[in-house]
Amino acid sequence: MPQSHAHPLVYLAGPDVFLPDSARAFEALKAACARHGLQGLEPSDGELPEDFDGTDDERAQRIYEGNIRRIARCDAVLAHVCDFRGLEPDSGTVFEIGYAVALGKPVATYGVTAGSYADRVAAVRPCTPDAQGVLRETASGLMVEGLGQRLNLMLTRSTHLAATFDEALAQLARLLGHGREEQRAP
Template sequence: MPLPDQSRRPRIYLAGPDVFRPDAERVFAGLKAQCDALGLQGVAPTDAGVDTRRGSDDEIAQRIYEGNVRLLRGSDGVIAHLAPFRGLEPDAGTVFEVGYAAALGLPVVAYGVPEASYEQRVCAAIGCARDAQGAMREAGSGTMVEGLGQRMNLMLTRSTAIEADAAAALRRIAALLGR
C-alpha cells in the first residue's frame, strides 16, 4: 500500500463504542488533540454530520451507516477501541468497522484489549472444561471456546496490531503511516 501524500495529514478513523458515552465529545476531542500532536487528523464517527433528529429509526440508522462508511473510505488508517463492551466481546459496530477497514487495506491498531486470552476470560465468566480431544468447551452447552492463545477472536488479532491504550495506538498508526 503506498504511503499517503506527506503534504497532508493522514486521516485516522477513531472507531469504538465511545460514541455511546455521555462524555463522547470530550473523549473524541482528546483523541483528536493526540492526533494533531502526531501530525494526524482524527476523525470521529460523529464527524459524519448525520441528522439524527428527523426521519424514522431505519432512516436514521441508514444515514449513520452510510456516514461512517464514507468516513472509513476517506481514512488512511484506523485505531479501534476493542475493550469488552456489554459482555466479553468488543462492540459489534466497532468490529464491523475493523473488518471494513481491513477489507479496504487500511492499517488498524486496536487498544483496550484485556491481557488475558479470550479462552481464559470466557472460562472465568462461565464454566468450561476440556473435552476428550483437548478442546475447551462451555460446560453448559458444549460450545467450543476459541483458543489458540489469542486475546480476542483470531480474525481480530490477525488483522490488527494491539497496543495498551489509545496514545500507544496512535503512535503505532503514525509510525505505520510514516509519521
C-alpha cells in the same frame, strides 16, 4: 502506503460514541492524534440536522452511510476494542475494523483486557477441556476459541493490537510514517 492527506486521516472507531460526553472524549483523542502528526476523525452522526424528523430507520441508514464514507476516505483506523456489554468488542466497531481491513487500510486496536480470550471466558462461564484438550463451555459444548489470542483470531491477526490507546496511536503513526521522530526532522 501513499497518503491522501497532508496529515494522515485516522477514523476513531469504538464505543466511545455512547459516552454521555462523547464530544469531549473525541476532542481528547483527536488532540492526541495531532501530537503524532495525524488527524483524527470521529464517527459520523449522519450529518443530520437538529430538526431531522425522519424515522429511526432513516436515521440509522444516514449514520451507517456517513461512517462508511468516513472510513473509506481515511488512511487508517484506530479502534477501541474493549469488552462492551460482555466479553467481546462492540459489534459496530468490529464491522468498521473488517470494512477497513477489506479496503486495505491499517488498523491499530487497543483496550483489550490482558490474558487470553479463553481465560476470560473460563473465568465467567463453566468450561471444561474435552478429550482432545479443547476448552468447551460446559452447558452448550461450544468450543471456546483459544490459540492464546487476546480476542477472536480474525481481529488479532488482521490488526495491530496494543495494550493502550497511546501505544496503538504510536504504532499507527509509525505505520503511516508519522512517528514523533519524523515530525522533529527538519
